[in-house]
Amino acid sequence: MGEFHCRYEDHLEEAILGFCINIGCHQTPQFCFKCFNTNQKQHQFECLPFQKIKEHIQEYIQKENEYYGKLQNFESSFNNFINQMQKKVQNNLKKILKMNEFLSKGEYLNFKSDIKFFRKYHSKVDETENSKLITSINSIVSALENIKQDYIRIDDEVNALTDYNTQQYLNKAKSYFEKGEQLVQRGIISRSINSLKRFNIDGIQS
Numbered sequence: 001m002g003e004f005h006c007r008y009e010d011h012l013e014e015a016i017l018g019f020c021i022n023i024g025c026h027q028t029p030q031f032c033f034k035c036f037n038t039n040q041k042q043h044q045f046e047c048l049p050f051q052k053i054k055e056h057i058q059e060y061i062q063k064e065n066e067y068y069g070k071l072q073n074f075e076s077s078f079n080n081f082i083n084q085m086q087k088k089v090q091n092n093l094k095k096i097l098k099m100n101e102f103l104s105k106g107e108y109l110n111f112k113s114d115i116k117f118f119r120k121y122h123s124k125v126d127e128t129e130n131s132k133l134i135t136s137i138n139s140i141v142s143a144l145e146n147i148k149q150d151y152i153r154i155d156d157e158v159n160a161l162t163d164y165n166t167q168q169y170l171n172k173a174k175s176y177f178e179k180g181e182q183l184v185q186r187g188i189i190s191r192s193i194n195s196l197k198r199f200n201i202d203g204i205q206s
């Protein structure tokens with residue numbers, strides 16, 4: 001590491017040991033041994049040596065990567081599901097349009113050849129099934145919105161806070177991360193995905 005010395009006149013040549021991470025601190029963020037015992041005295045526990053900051057950074061990099069990976073997995077399974085559903089809907093629509101054509105032309109025998117499909121479709125296509133699907137999708141979307149808002153709120157706090165305990169901030173960030181992780185892992189999202197999958201299995205298309 002290059003030379004990094006304290007700027008305060010009476011601390012000249014004192015090596016900088018780390019950074020103060022107190023959000024409300026008005027001193028220079030870097031501190032030397034003298035700073036530590038004078039202008040940083042009120043919150044020494046928030047004066048982190050370089051090594052400690054490195055450890056935090058490594059931990060956060062790992063957590064953010066894990067979080068990102070989980071979101072990517074979720075994104076791909078959600079996309080797969082939507083694609084499958086769209087295909088099913090298109091297939092059903094194609095069949096219904098064909099049957100409509102048979103009926104309007106009076107081709108009853110052709111209509112009859114698809115009667116099995118029509119019976120099954122007619123027995124299953126009701127408002128309940130459709131609204132179950134929409135409700136599930138809506139709950140996934142709102143769960144994702146919550147995660148996004150938690151994330152944005154962290155940025156807002158960094159900008160707005162003047163005298164906020166950093167440890168509280170770190171704990172809060174950690175709890176946001178864990179909350180998001182829980183949602184993705186076993187909370188609302190996986191429950192909704194499961195109910196969507198069930199809907200998919202019980203789907204209308206024969």
Ligand SMILES: [Zn+2]
Pocket residue numbers: 020021022025026027039040043
């Ligand atoms: Zn400070």
Ligand SMILES: [Zn+2]
Pocket residue numbers: 006007008011014031032033034035036
């Ligand atoms: Zn100093």
